[in-house]
Amino acid sequence: MRVPRLYVNQPLASGVDCALDKRALDHAVKVLRLRAGDPLCLFNGQGGEFAAMLVRDASGGLLAQVGEFGPDRRESPLSVRLVQGISRGERMDYTLQKAVELGVTDIVPVVTERTVLRLAGERAERRLAHWHGVVLAACEQSGRTRVPGVAQPCALSDHLTDYRAAAGAGIGLLLDSTAPDALTDLGPLAGPVNVLIGPEGGLSAAERQAAQAAGYRPVRMGPRILRTETAAVVALAVLQALAGDLGGRQGKVGPDR
Incomplete structure (x- = not known):
């Protein structure tokens, strides 16, 4: 059975109890419906993870008894920043979730000419906090031990x-269906990569020229026009495959059960 994983925003050390x-x-x-005596895994985004167990404290509450440390095994060798035109609601959440699963290093949400969702003040802060929550949940689910940053829009x-x-x-790299070069023509990539993707409706001609x-x-990803959330998934998957991250460095990884 898969051991549940939890992100905790605090230092962790073997043999030191952790108040969640x-x-x-x-x-x-x-x-997760966990109870005292159940195993779990803790990570704080600094690399690696700790085996742990839920136990009762003196007052009857729950805390985590921290055990053995395990090093990074699931982080990509390629540093990828996703520069994503902000899309609406669930589309943006989906993009962030899948980007995390595909090993993105950090995410920069950008406002473009065709961005429908406009953020300012308290609304922007709430949305950013929501996106951080999406990223943390995706890290817990996917086995990531480093938490991608989400920049201020x-x-x-x-x-x-x-x-x-x-x-x-x-x-x-600017995703553009009219580009003469294909993303797969780039070959293996060693350095940091920035991938710029527009929102619904894409980037304007002026924005593409400015980029x-x-x-x-500019690079293309085939003959079809992809939705903004699909484009991010495809581009990141191709880049990770080119970098050797997909295909078995740690052996075959099956779906969650």
Whole structure:
């Protein structure tokens, strides 16, 4: 049986009991239905994970008894930043969830000309907190031991300015169905990769031109037009396959049961 995994935002050490925060405890008890004596796995996003067991404390509450440490085994060798045009509701959640499962390193949500969802002030903070929750849940499910960062949403133009100015920002790839080069033509990739994907409706012609001027290289992914959430999944899967992350470094991985 698959051992449940929980993210905890605190230091972890073998032999040191861990008091679970409200999010972790609620998830363990109300969602996973765990009880005292049940095994689980803890990670804090700093790399590696710890075997643990739920036990009762002196007051009758639940805490985690931390056991043996296990090193990273599921992180990709390729650093990939997903620069994603913000899409609506469940589409954005799906994109974030699957990006985490496919080993993305961090995510930059960007506002574009065709972005329907507009975020500002308290609404933006709530949405960002929600996205962090989606990412954490995907890490728990997929076995990730490092938590991808989700940046504060910004205008695409601001991201392009930062990308142009940053030293060592890595390769920039712009998904464009009309590009002359295919993503699969790139061959193995060693350095950081930035993948720019538009929202519903894609990027405007002016935005594509601005991205290329900033150093993004247009690449296509076949003859069909993909939805924004599908494009992210396909692009990340292809990049990880090119980097050797998919296909058995750790042996065949089956579906959850």
